[in-house]
Amino acid sequence: MNYWLPLSLRMGVPYSEFWRLNPRKIKPFIKAYQDTLEENQRIENVNAWRQGQYIKVAIAAALDKRAKYPEQPFGEESREKTPEEIDELVSKRAQLFAAQMEIFNQKFKKAEQASSKSGENT
Known part of the structure; x- marks a missing residue:
């Protein structure tokens, strides 16, 4: 009873x-509850991933003037767009990608320089 x-x-x-059920009849309730918990966990994981995407874009926008933070939530682009809106969206995403690659390349160059300097010292 306590359990x-x-x-x-x-x-x-x-x-x-x-009071009308026995443990065997409660098992479907347990399964449904476990399924609900798993679905809630999946939703929380997706939301956390989405938040990470916003943070990544925000950092890129803060570090590079060419990168812009989105003006609307991700996924809101699904409505019909004019050719001009599509061109602008493609341009913004290309700028964001270029900014991310520039940051990556700068980190790579710094790491390469650091490793070459340490190689000279040995």
């Missing part, structure tokens, strides 16, 4: 219904 009642209530089984 099944709290577990059943947590899973959404009504108190009055609990």
Whole structure:
């Protein structure tokens, strides 16, 4: 009783219904609850990933004047666009990509210079 009642209530089984069930009949409730938890975890992971994408773009925009933070949420681009809007979007994404690659290249050059300097000292 100390195990099944709290577990059943947590899973959404009504108190009055609990008394008409046995552990075998509660198993579908357990499965549904586990599925709900897994789906909620998946949604949280997707939201965290999306937030990381916004942070990445924000950092790129802060480090390079050519990179711009999006004016609308990701995914809002799905409505029909005019050719001018499409060209502008492609241009902005190309600028963002160029800014990200520039940052990457600068880090790579610094690392390469540091390794060549340490090689000279040996």
